[in-house]
Amino acid sequence: MTEQKRFKSGLVPSLLPFGFNVERWSYSIHRVTGVIMIGYLMAHIFETFQLGAGLTAWNNTMAALRSLGPLEMVGLWIVAGSALYHGGNGIRLILNEMFGVLMGKPILPVYPYSPTSLGRNQRIAVWTITAAVLALWIWAGLYLLAGLGVI
Amino acid sequence: MDKVTLKIVRTGGKEASYELKYKKGMTVLDALTEVREKQDSALGYRHSCRMGICGSCGMTIEGLPRLACQTQVSSLNTDTIGIEPLHNMAVIRDLVVDLGPFFGFHTSVNPYLVRKDIQERDSADREYRMLQSEVNRFLQFDYCIMCGLCYAACPTAALDPMYTGPQAIAQAYRYMADPRDEGWKQRVDLLDTAHGLWRCHTAGACSFVCPKDVDPAKAIQLARMEVLKARVLRRKERGGSQLVPPVTTPAKQGVKAPPFDFQGGTEK
Numbered sequence: 001m002t003e004q005k006r007f008k009s010g011l012v013p014s015l016l017p018f019g020f021n022v023e024r025w026s027y028s029i030h031r032v033t034g035v036i037m038i039g040y041l042m043a044h045i046f047e048t049f050q051l052g053a054g055l056t057a058w059n060n061t062m063a064a065l066r067s068l069g070p071l072e073m074v075g076l077w078i079v080a081g082s083a084l085y086h087g088g089n090g091i092r093l094i095l096n097e098m099f100g101v102l103m104g105k106p107i108l109p110v111y112p113y114s115p116t117s118l119g120r121n122q123r124i125a126v127w128t129i130t131a132a133v134l135a136l137w138i139w140a141g142l143y144l145l146a147g148l149g150v151i
Numbered sequence: 152m153d154k155v156t157l158k159i160v161r162t163g164g165k166e167a168s169y170e171l172k173y174k175k176g177m178t179v180l181d182a183l184t185e186v187r188e189k190q191d192s193a194l195g196y197r198h199s200c201r202m203g204i205c206g207s208c209g210m211t212i213e214g215l216p217r218l219a220c221q222t223q224v225s226s227l228n229t230d231t232i233g234i235e236p237l238h239n240m241a242v243i244r245d246l247v248v249d250l251g252p253f254f255g256f257h258t259s260v261n262p263y264l265v266r267k268d269i270q271e272r273d274s275a276d277r278e279y280r281m282l283q284s285e286v287n288r289f290l291q292f293d294y295c296i297m298c299g300l301c302y303a304a305c306p307t308a309a310l311d312p313m314y315t316g317p318q319a320i321a322q323a324y325r326y327m328a329d330p331r332d333e334g335w336k337q338r339v340d341l342l343d344t345a346h347g348l349w350r351c352h353t354a355g356a357c358s359f360v361c362p363k364d365v366d367p368a369k370a371i372q373l374a375r376m377e378v379l380k381a382r383v384l385r386r387k388e389r390g391g392s393q394l395v396p397p398v399t400t401p402a403k404q405g406v407k408a409p410p411f412d413f414q415g416g417t418e419k
Binding site for chain 1 (some may be wrong): 162194213214215235236237238239240242248249287288289290291292294304307308309310312351352353354355356358359361362363364365366368369372373375376379406
């Protein structure tokens with residue numbers, strides 16, 4: 001049989017959680033925040049690498065970053081949010097995947113169905129992490145604004 | 152709601168629109184059947200039992216993989232229903248997708264009882280006897296109807312066409328948890344691969360769309376723990392049970408069988 005193109009598969013469909021459960025949204029956000037952090041890591045390695053190229057190169061890099069003005073802080077704020085969400089949700093996923101925490105035990109399905117792996121405890125975990133991340137992200141934003149001397 | 156419009160993605164990606172009269176209790180499959188009978192006899196879709204048992208009529212309805220026969224038109228809260236083929240599968244025609252690769256993944260995990268004693272397997276004269284508590288460990292995963300909705304919903308399957316998939320992994324675990332099965336180690340090796348159960352990212356979409364509450368997301372995590380037992384704790388085989396195989400039963404040997412409580416007797 002010849003290789004056929006699969007319908008709506010690939011990166012973009014895998015990141016679209018519309019209509020699905022909250023854990024599916026969490027998956028998409030986790031992936032995007034992971035990519036943001038990898039991007040930051042690469043930029044950070046490049047930035048610190050300039051130290052090895054001499055003090056002038058380092059000062060030029062710092063000057064280029066400072067010339068971005070508030071955009072630099074916005075970028076750092078996005079990185080902070082990404083790190084917070086990726087870390088917090090990562091802990092939930094480790095508990096889920098390595099120890100089966102919040103997944104429930106095998107049950108006898110009774111209609112109307114409600115999968116235990118997406119049960120109340122799992123939802124509480126997802127929303128608790130989201131709320132904590134949002135609170136810390138707002139705090140990080142205020143911290144960065146204070147660094148800019150805005151507040 | 153007097154009328155309902157079906158917007159169906161046909162072969163080649165073109166969208167066709169059909170308007171029909173809504174009847175109380177109408178399912179999406181009923182609507183499709185009416186379209187094929189009265190408006191477009193060339194419309195292609197699969198169906199068989201019309202009662203959520205065969206798993207043939209899986210399709211993407213209003214953005215989610217669902218069984219057409221189990222989806223009431225009224226439950227969608229819209230009079231314009233978008234219908235597409237299942238995602239992550241190649242389209243054969245209209246709403247008919249190629250389930251071959253999906254069934255291939257199912258076959259790849261040896262979804263049957265593996266017994267070391269060939270004579271016992273081939274010439275068994277009675278059933279295997281199990282504790283109800285042992286049955287309960289795998290019964291939920293035994294309800295799978297292989298409709299493919301979980302695979303269509305899985306974001307990992309969208310990215311990796313070689314991924315074993317939630318259905319196959321759940322079925323592998325179903326047999327790993329079965330006290331009659333002696334293929335625990337071979338299934339550990341089948342799942343512990345680059346495209347196996349470690350590719351799951353616990354999005355839970357498979358369990359969300361499953362029409363039978365098989366909960367593949369849970370089965371995958373349970374299977375992961377079995378693989379960890381094998382790899383980290385160096386376990387060679389599944390833990391023991393009070394299973395009584397057919398050939399070696401005392402009755403077969405002319406000895407009265409010991410009392411056996413099927414409704415949850417104590418385990419060793």
